[in-house]
Amino acid sequence: MLEGKQQLPLRFDASHKSDVRTQFAALCYRIRRGRPEILLITSRSSRRWIVPKGWPIENMTPAQSALQEAWEEAGVKGRAIEHCLGLFSYAKLIGPDKALPCIAMVYPVKVKALANDYPESHQRRRKWFTRKKAAARVDEAELVHIIRAFDPAARK
Numbered sequence: 836m837l838e839g840k841q842q843l844p845l846r847f848d849a850s851h852k853s854d855v856r857t858q859f860a861a862l863c864y865r866i867r868r869g870r871p872e873i874l875l876i877t878s879r880s881s882r883r884w885i886v887p888k889g890w891p892i893e894n895m896t897p898a899q900s901a902l903q904e905a906w907e908e909a910g911v912k913g914r915a916i917e918h919c920l921g922l923f924s925y926a927k928l929i930g931p932d933k934a935l936p937c938i939a940m941v942y943p944v945k946v947k948a949l950a951n952d953y954p955e956s957h958q959r960r961r962k963w964f965t966r967k968k969a970a971a972r973v974d975e976a977e978l979v980h981i982i983r984a985f986d987p988a989a990r991k
Contacts, residue, residue, distance in 0.1 A: 858940070883974060919942060
């Protein structure tokens with residue numbers, strides 16, 4: 836990331852969302868008893884534990900896109916931080932026999948509140964975990980490392 840520079844919103848004048856294989860993910864956290872807790876959600880199809888993520892949104896920065904996904908998928912109201920924590924790779928299922936290789940850039944989102952009614956509230960579960968338990972519940976090795984290494988105090 837560029838130190839001291841503001842991230843510009845993304846523009847997609849000559850491309851389509853289906854052309855983009857980069858997604859933006861939200862590492863949603865809160866501080867309880869002096870320690871960070873991580874909010875995980877279930878995927879819609881396999882019901883495994885994941886972080887909110889999605890395609891870039893035109894005219895939003897990557898962190899803003901991650902925050903928007905956190906709202907839609909988990910009902911998160913909070914603040915995204917324009918600092919990428921790292922990347923993880925995964926295969927996004929796009930059909931019964933098709934998968935699209937994706938890279939997700941992870942941005943921290945400090946959760947201020949959770950809404951009860953949000954766009955995907957009837958499609959997913961959400962749950963708070965300690966860093967250690969959250970890391971044990973996700974499948975992607977790179978995401979495990981990002982969660983274990985995450986220290987919100989180091990971001991101040």
